[in-house]
Structure formats: structure tokens, C-alpha cells
Amino acid sequence: MKPLLELKNVCYAYHSRAGETPALKDISFQVRQGEFIAVVGPSGCGKSTLLSLISGLLVPESGSVLFADGDGGGARREVAADSALREKIGYMLQKDHLFEWRTVYRNVTLGLEIQHRLNEENRAKIEKMLRDYGLERFRDARPSELSGGMRQRAALIRTLALGPELLLLDEPFSALDFQTRLAVCNDVSAILHREKKTALLVTHDLSEAVSMADRILVLTKRPAQIQNILELKFEEPGLSPLARRNTREFQEYFNLLWEEMNDHV
Amino acid sequence: MYKKTQTAEVRATQLAKNDPENSGTSAAQHSYLRSLRSRQYRIAVIRVLIFAAFLVLWEAAVRLGWIDGFIFSSPSRVAKTFCGMWADGSIFRHIGITLVETLISFACVVLLGVGVAVLLWYNTELSEILEPYLVVLNSLPKSALAPLLIVWLGANMKSIIVAGISVAVFGSILNLYTGFREMDPDKVKLIYTLQGTRRDVLTKVILPGTVPLLISVMKVNIGLCLVGVVIGEFIGARQGLGYLIIYGSQVFKLDWVILSIVILCVIAMLLYGILNLVEQKCLRGREK
Numbered sequence: 001m002k003p004l005l006e007l008k009n010v011c012y013a014y015h016s017r018a019g020e021t022p023a024l025k026d027i028s029f030q031v032r033q034g035e036f037i038a039v040v041g042p043s044g045c046g047k048s049t050l051l052s053l054i055s056g057l058l059v060p061e062s063g064s065v066l067f068a069d070g071d072g073g074g075a076r077r078e079v080a081a082d083s084a085l086r087e088k089i090g091y092m093l094q095k096d097h098l099f100e101w102r103t104v105y106r107n108v109t110l111g112l113e114i115q116h117r118l119n120e121e122n123r124a125k126i127e128k129m130l131r132d133y134g135l136e137r138f139r140d141a142r143p144s145e146l147s148g149g150m151r152q153r154a155a156l157i158r159t160l161a162l163g164p165e166l167l168l169l170d171e172p173f174s175a176l177d178f179q180t181r182l183a184v185c186n187d188v189s190a191i192l193h194r195e196k197k198t199a200l201l202v203t204h205d206l207s208e209a210v211s212m213a214d215r216i217l218v219l220t221k222r223p224a225q226i227q228n229i230l231e232l233k234f235e236e237p238g239l240s241p242l243a244r245r246n247t248r249e250f251q252e253y254f255n256l257l258w259e260e261m262n263d264h265v
Numbered sequence: 266m267y268k269k270t271q272t273a274e275v276r277a278t279q280l281a282k283n284d285p286e287n288s289g290t291s292a293a294q295h296s297y298l299r300s301l302r303s304r305q306y307r308i309a310v311i312r313v314l315i316f317a318a319f320l321v322l323w324e325a326a327v328r329l330g331w332i333d334g335f336i337f338s339s340p341s342r343v344a345k346t347f348c349g350m351w352a353d354g355s356i357f358r359h360i361g362i363t364l365v366e367t368l369i370s371f372a373c374v375v376l377l378g379v380g381v382a383v384l385l386w387y388n389t390e391l392s393e394i395l396e397p398y399l400v401v402l403n404s405l406p407k408s409a410l411a412p413l414l415i416v417w418l419g420a421n422m423k424s425i426i427v428a429g430i431s432v433a434v435f436g437s438i439l440n441l442y443t444g445f446r447e448m449d450p451d452k453v454k455l456i457y458t459l460q461g462t463r464r465d466v467l468t469k470v471i472l473p474g475t476v477p478l479l480i481s482v483m484k485v486n487i488g489l490c491l492v493g494v495v496i497g498e499f500i501g502a503r504q505g506l507g508y509l510i511i512y513g514s515q516v517f518k519l520d521w522v523i524l525s526i527v528i529l530c531v532i533a534m535l536l537y538g539i540l541n542l543v544e545q546k547c548l549r550g551r552e553k
Contacts, residue, residue: 055458057454057457086460091458093454093455093458097449097451097455099452099469099470099473099474101474101476110469114456114459114460114461114469
């Protein structure tokens with residue numbers, strides 16, 4: 001399958017008065033349509049920077065981030081220079097950041113409101129998602145009335161409402177307690193599969209990475225380089241993250257990943 | 266354990282029968298509420314008593330000759346003065362003019378405060394350039410400016426309103442700007458991830474997110490505007506409560522002075538109370 005996203009020799013460094021902090025060095029990889037990629041690496045290695053670069057919030061110092069949206073006839077273009085392209089990339093942050101001064105409904109429509117795309121068609125889409133993800137009863141509630149899992153689902157609707165072709169997830173479950181986390185992880189994975197989204201998940205939780213991903217990108221410590229790319233093959237395809245956790249392969253991949261990360265500390 | 270809960274329930278139902286207002290609450294909750302109510306009642310009564318005792322003491326001190334009523338006035342003299350000025354209508358003119366000046370300068374402070382704070386937020390370089398000036402202007406005693414204003418702008422309402430503005434505006438700008446800058450950077454990032462612009466950050470996050478701050482800043486500033494207006498009236502006015510205080514002290518009509526101070530207390534309380542109501546109304550939706 002044609003790659004949807006391609007990074008070519010991407011480098012990035014942060015600058016401050018105290019000096020230069022190289023964050024990413026020579027990162028190259030491809031993401032295929034419909035794939036679920038997990039990115040793991042030591043904390044502070046530049047995982048979030050990677051997502052910011054892919055989403056176009058940051059511009060690489062050298063190298064390029066290329067993305068092919070459906071409209072472009074498969075032609076890949078530079079993300080940083082193309083705002084129409086950036087609209088095809090959804091980004092979910094660590095916390096849900098639902099605004100307390102808006103109702104749940106007005107929170108999930110925030111992205112559409114900003115992009116002036118709050119039309120009948122998109123409203124209908126949002127209604128359907130609210131129904132599907134069990135939030136319909138809470139549309140006029142304040143975010144503080146929702147549970148942690150519901151908040152995360154609301155944040156996901158806010159992102160999906162924009163119809164992204166690629167979804168960037170920056171540790172979206174790390175603020176949740178363990179039990180909710182497993183459940184929401186399952187939910188989100190099911191939703192992404194149903195909507196056939198391509199996704200890139202940054203996480204520090206190795207078991208989460210193994211339970212959700214098709215491929216795992218292992219980064220070195222800062223400045224991050226790609227240490228290895230792990231391809232996950234499960235005997236039974238299409239397992240939910242929870243079901244994967246009970247398989248033999250899960251243990252093997254987990255140990256493999258564990259060793260991979262500890263070899264290079 | 267089960268039995269214990271049951272007895273509590275039984276007692277609660279009995280209590281509920283006795284007191285229809287508290288149906289459905291347990292005995293402990295009931296007695297807690299009762300103690301809470303009696304505490305509030307006690308506080309209210311003691312507050313009123315202190316005020317009444319003060320008035321009685323003041324009146325008695327004058328009547329018994331402990332202090333001179335001519336310079337210390339007395340509650341009855343204040344009341345008599347008030348009735349006299351009510352009858353000839355002059356008190357309404359003075360109160361009205363001070364109130365109008367205060368409200369106009371307050372409106373200007375709100376507009377200027379928010380406007381300049383937004384400008385500084387948009388242009389961080391500008392804010393760095395202006396910071397020392399704002400800090401100096403904020404800590405400068407604004408009463409020092411009043412004589413200048415009178416000379417520059419003339420002894421009229423304009424300079425009194427400007428005096429009112431000058432007292433409150435610099436603090437408002439600094440407070441609001443600090444509040445804008447302290448907004449959670451991840452909330453700002455969220456807007457950018459949704460492909461928003463800096464303008465969206467302002468209208469969707471910064472402004473709505475700082476409404477509670479805006480109201481609390483304004484609660485402080487309406488009082489400051491009143492201070493500024495009275496200072497202005499001290500120097501360059503022919504009507505208004507500030508004028509009444511200065512004129513009264515010059516011609517030794519201290520009843521006027523005391524009466525004006527009492528009225529200023531009431532005005533300050535009312536203005537603060539109004540903003541308190543606005544605050545409750547605005548924030549009710551948020552803290553549900």
C-alpha cells in the first residue's frame with residue numbers, strides 16, 4: 001500500500017538563551033494507510049516533538065514531512081507549507097482540555113467552529129458520534145459532570161469531527177486511572193478501526209503500545225533517533241487491545257520491547 | 266450494622282414528620298443544618314448590634330457632652346441634615362453626579378483595561394517595552410496627578426472622570442495581562458492543533474477563560490474608581506460628594522462631611538454588591 005505519511009531525515013532542535021537542545025536527529029519512516037503505529041522511547045526523548053512536527057505545529061530544521069491526502073491523488077506534499085493538508089491531520093493531546101465554559105456539545109464542535117465548517121452535514125455527523133459513543137444524554141452538560149472516560153471520548157469526537165485522515169495521539173490515556181485506561185483504550189481502538197483511521201500513538205506504556213499497534217517505533221534517548229521498528233503479528237487478526245493482552249504473542253512482544261529499550265539505556 | 270442504619274432511618278422519618286421542611290434527611294444532617302443556621306443567624310444579629318451600639322454610643326457621647334457635636338456631629342444631626350437636603354433636592358444632585366462620574370470612569374477602565382491587555386498579549390515585544398512604565402504608573406499615588414489634571418483639562422467633569430480612570434486603569438491592565446499570560450499553554454496548543462489562529466486563541470480560550478478574573482478585577486476597580494472620583498472632586502468640582510466633603514470642612518459644616526462619608530460607604534457597598542450579583546450569575550453555569 002502507498003505510504004500516507006513519510007518522514008525524510010527530519011531533524012529538530014530547541015533553542016534557548018542557555019543553548020541548543022537537539023531533540024530529533026535524522027528521523028525517517030513511513031506510515032501506510034490504515035496502519036496503527038505506536039512510538040515508544042525514554043521519557044523526554046522528543047516523542048511529543050515528533051507529533052508536533054508531523055502536525056505542522058513545528059517546522060523541521062532540515063528534512064521533510066510529507067503527507068498524501070485523499071484529494072491530492074496520492075501526491076505527497078510538505079505538511080508545514082500547506083494549511084489544507086494540516087486540516088487532514090487530527091491531534092489528540094495528553095489531557096482532554098474540554099473547556100468548562102462550554103457545554104459538551106459546544107466543546108465537540110469547537111474544531112468545526114474554528115474552521116468555519118459547522119454545517120448541517122457535520123452537525124449530523126456529530127449527532128451520530130454522540131449517540132454511538134454514549135454521550136448523547138450529556139450534550140448540554142458541563143465537562144466536569146463527565147467521567148474520565150467520557151471526557152476522553154468527547155475529546156476524541158472533537159478530533160474526529162474534523163474528519164482527519166491521520167490521527168496523532170499524544171499519550172491520550174495517561175491522565176486516566178488504570179481501569180478506565182484499559183476500557184478507554186479498548187473504546188478508542190474500536191472507534192479507530194470502525195472509522196478506518198490511520199493513527200500514530202505516542203506512549204510510555206509498553207503494554208499499551210503492544211496491545212494497540214501494528215508496528216512499534218522505538219526511539220533512542222535524546223536526541224532521538226530510530227532505534228528499531230518492531231512489526232507485530234498476531235495469530236488471530238483484529239483482536240481488541242484487551243484480548244491481545246491475553247495472547248502468547250503479547251508476552252513475547254512485550255519482553256522483546258522491554259529488552260530493546262533496556263539494552264540502550 | 267444493618268440494624269443501626271434502620272434505626273437512623275426510622276428516626277429520620279420521625280423527624281421528617283415533625284419538620285416537613287427537612288423531609289428525607291437524617292437526624293445528624295438535620296442537626297448539622299440547624300447548627301449552621303443558628304450560626305449564621307448569630308453572625309447577622311451581632312453585626313447589626315455592633316452598628317446599633319456604635320450609633321447609640323455616638324449619640325449619647327454628644328448629648329452627655331463627652332465630645333463636641335459641632336465638630337463630631339451625631340447620628341441625629343446627620344439624619345436631620347439628610348432630611349433637609351432631601352427636601353431641597355440638593356442631596357440627589359450630589360449623589361447623582363458622583364455616581365455618574367464613577368460609572369463612566371468604571372466603564373472606561375473596563376474597556377481600556379481589556380483593550381490594552383489584549384494588545385499587550387498580541388504583541389509580547391510591546392508588553393516587554395511598556396512593562397517598566399506600567400509598573401511605575403501603577404505604583405504612583407494617583408492623587409498626585411489630580412492637581413495636574415485639573416490644570417490641564419479644567420475644573421470640570423472630564424478631569425474628574427480621568428482622575429477616576431487613572432486610579433484603576435493601570436492595575437487592571439497589569440492584572441488582566443498577567444491572567445492572560447498564565448492561561449494553560451496546552452489549552453492554547455489545543456486551538457492550534459484544531460488549525461486555529463492566534464485570534465481564535467484569544468476569542469475561544471483567553472477571553473472566555475479569564476471571565477472570573479475579569480470580574481474579580483472589576484470588583485476591586487469599581488471601588489478604586491470611586492476613590493479617584495472623590496479625589497478629583499476634592500480639587501476641582503462644584504458638586505458631588507467629594508465637593509461636599511471639602512466644602513463642608515472649609516465652612517465647618519461637619520454634618521455635611523459625615524453625611525457624605527456615610528453616603529459614600531453606602532454607594533461603595535451597593536456597587537460592590539451589584540458586581541457580586543453579576544459574578545454569581547456569570548459563574549453559576551461554570552461551577553455546576
